[in-house]
Amino acid sequence: MESLLLSAQIAWVHLVSKPKQTLIAMLGVTFGIGMFIAMVSMMTGLNDLTEQLAMTSSPDIRIYHDITTERVSIAEKLNPGGITYVHHQKPKNESIKVRGALKMAESIRQHPEVKGASVLLNSQVFYNYGPVQLNGTIAGVDILEEDKLFDLKSKMKEGRIENLITNQDGILMGTGLAKKLNVRAGDRVVITTPQGFTKTLKIVGLFQMGIGAVDNVKSYASLGMVQTILEKEKSYITDINVKLFDFKRAKAIAPSLQQAFGYKAEDWETANATMLLGVIIRNILTYSVAITLLVVAGFGIYNILSITIHNKLKDIAILKAMGFAGKDVKQIFMIQSLVIGFIGSVMGLIIGFVLSLLISKAPFDGGDFLSIDHLPVNFSSTYYFIGIVFGILTTALAGYLPSRKAAHVDPIEILRG
Amino acid sequence: MSVLRAHKLSKYFYEPEKFQVLKDVDLTVERGQFMALVGKSGCGKSTLMYILSTMDTQYQGELEIAGTRLTDQDQNFLAAFRNKHIGFVFQFHYLLPEFTVLQNVMLPALKLGNKGKEEVEANAMEKLNMLGMKEHATKLSSKLSGGQQQRVAIARALINNPDIIMGDEPTGNLDSYNSDLVFEIFQELTHTYQQTIIAVTHDASFAKRSDRVVEMSDGKIINGF
Structure with missing residues (x-):
């Protein structure tokens, strides 16, 4: 526990000593999560509306x-198992x-x-x-x-x-x-x-x-x-x-x-199969765009963390000489990526919420097909929860690989120059 | 009483071709001894020191420090052992640049974690005071001069009261004034506080003023057994 606290302190100093770099890494996540929230809110809002309309216009x-x-033809009825075949039979x-x-x-x-x-x-x-x-x-x-x-x-x-x-x-x-x-x-x-x-x-x-x-x-x-x-x-x-x-x-x-x-x-x-098909397509679209955005954000974090670790090789070597084990070093960099992921995701949720709010206020004419004057937006907390879990998981994954590399740095190679 | 015992240490380099750097080196260091490890470039003195420091585990032979056998121990155990028993002073002072002087000195003690933060801070201030760096405690370590940084590095090496301080060219990057200063600090540490010091050095005057000079050549100790 003490050692986790110490790792967190070191991680924190690293993060605040390079505020611009930290902010850029966070913005990558923020953008991904924000777009995910805005898209998913709008798409599920539309889906809910579609479903609701389907329900009002048709009975359960x-x-x-x-x-x-299609009914069985009389020839087939009289000769079951036979080779009789009635082509193009019309309804009675x-x-x-x-x-x-x-x-x-x-x-x-x-x-x-x-x-x-x-x-x-x-x-x-x-x-x-x-x-x-x-x-x-x-x-x-x-x-x-x-x-x-x-x-x-x-x-x-x-x-x-x-x-x-x-x-x-x-x-x-x-x-x-x-x-x-x-x-x-x-x-x-x-x-x-x-x-x-x-x-x-x-x-x-x-x-x-x-x-x-x-x-x-x-x-x-x-x-x-x-x-x-x-x-x-x-x-x-x-x-x-x-x-x-x-x-x-x-x-x-x-x-x-x-x-x-x-x-x-x-x-x-x-x-209402055709209407519900739209629901499925919108879901596929939302999630594929969101995942793409998060993967891009993940690469950004991977990049920035790799550069940080490269710049901090000396620090890592000296930490190891002083008695920090590989897992402590890994912890330091994992904490950094998780902090980036968490703060970035929370900012993303806020931006996503603001975007959704703007979308829900913007006038929109549904035309002949739908009688709506605003786009329907879903503010369900489920998607905010999914968003933050997604954001943290991506950053954890993106941070893990460089952190593991940091853990395996051989101090002698660096200290001997 | 010996604090470090090495028996038949051998090491090979495999790149670019197989080459034996250390040849059955035996070495015993007594507590409170100020030992200089000298020799020409490539004689294996740095390699020997990194094996003694427990950071290099790719060797044959036996190593024991402060009564603990360190050969064939895993990396986590060795890291914890270094933290408690060994202090380092390098040629390039290697302080963490984003941290203050005081934080740098406190770090190994916080890692050891057997004292409260206030106590660690008091200890760190005491070490800094001993090295005449007390008034710089709250500065960022990157703002100090080379000689000042080296003194902070020594304070950091001392914070956990280690059994051995190991130095790799500790005066190699300093002017003569600061070299003398570091040397005096080392001498005081050994004579007043019974601190054991092993330092690899090129500096002939530094070596001359130590308690014991061990000279190496071609992977063997040729002088100062």
């Missing part, structure tokens, strides 16, 4: 009748209706991990804007049940969701779509179904999910209304949306629902 699990699923012409959906939703709600389940009827429609027809979708829902799942109330820009109950031919429209159609709440809009059924509906509210893919195409209407325009019976339902208490469990629960009800159950991760 969606149950529907997937008629495109069957209804996408989910049978017994209301009962199914009721039993799903009993599941201990399920927060809520709502039934809906989804359809493609054209929104007529003068001579122009805009492609979009309409969802017939029990609006109160849907609100429980997606917190629609907080997404309303104009009107209230209850308007949909009082107004039989009312719809709630996405803000993006309303802008394209040049309409406001209270205006009427004509829609046409793919089957050719046309109806005039009244816009009773505008909602904004914050994601272009939804806001630019979607409207909500009551279940009965959509059934009417599609000319379907009262039990015609195409989807069941399920929300879980823990959305991370969706991937695990979906297959069991699929097995229990015989309909396709798709979890949100599968449904």
Whole structure:
């Protein structure tokens, strides 16, 4: 312990007697860690936003009748193990209706991990804007049940969701779509179904999910209304949306629902695979840039420490003559690199924090795709912890090699001249 | 009473070709003796001293200092042993330039670590006082003249009250005034404080005034057994 203290004192004198050199070595680490923090804060902020948007726009699990699923052809069924092969088989012409959906939703709600389940009827429609027809979708829902799942109330820009109950031919429209159609709440809009059924509906509210893919195409209407325009019976339902208490469990629960009800159950991760791919790519980018920066900083420390040791060969020789063992000498230089690493990392965390703060304040237009006016920034302490551990590990590694060399200096060679 | 005993020390250099520097050297040094090791360049006197100093371990033969056998000991043991039992004075004073005079003198004692900082500091001041360097204690060692630095180096060598002080040309880089001064200090140390000193030297007047002159030639001791 005493000897560690003595090594630390000597290391300290070395560091402060060459302040410029010490500062430059520290700045290398500072820059690396600072950039890491700034990048990781911004990237994970974006990732969190993406995930959150994915969650608001899609249910944790969606149950529907997937008629495109590949099915076994009748020839193969009759002659199993034979050489029959049916090429380019088309889906059977069957209804996408989910049978017994209301009962199914009721039993799903009993599941201990399920927060809520709502039934809906989804359809493609054209929104007529003068001579122009805009492609979009309409969802017939029990609006109160849907609100429980997606917190629609907080997404309303104009009107209230209850308007949909009082107004039989009312719809709630996405803000993006309303802008394209040049309409406001209270205006009427004509829609046409793919089957050719046309109806005039009244816009009773505008909602904004914050994601272009939804806001630019979607409207909500009551279940009965959509059934009417599609000319379907009262039990015609195409989807069941399920929300879980823990959305991370969706991937695990979906297959069991699929097995229990015989309909396709798709979890949100599968449904938003492209969006989540962005998350992975951003992570790879962040870490590779951060590691590159730290490796460069590491080489800087290696260099500076090597030069220091070269300049201090005489000192090392005399220390060894006076009775300092190789490990004491190694300790002296390891302490120097760790001090550089620690102070450099702490300064890096501060700079990283300031940069993140600036980024989070800078205006940023998300355009059509995302409705944000500032870049989302994550200030989670985890990354600050990772940053300092990274910084100290790199400097320890970069300092170890020259320090070991210092420990093996042969004093006689230097003292004899 | 002998403080150092060397028996049949031999050493070879392998670069550029095999060459025997030391040939079965036997040497015994008594406590309180001021011994000068002389000889022509390349006779092996420095090589012998570095073996005696325990820093060079590549030799054959036996070495014993202060009753401890030092042959075949590991480096950590030898470092600790040097710290406690041997003080060094070199031709180039080799003080640590970023440290003050006082810190330089205290360093070996702090490394030994069996005394508190205040006590070590008091001891260091006492040694500096003895060598007339007390008023320079708080200066950076790099700010001193060569003769002053050598006196600080001697104070540093003395701080742990070593059994032997070893010098490699301790006056080699000094003018005659400072050489005389260092010589007088050495003489006082041996005669007043019973300090053993082994010094390699070229300086004939320095050698003449020591207690015992050991002369070497071609890796053997030819005078002063």
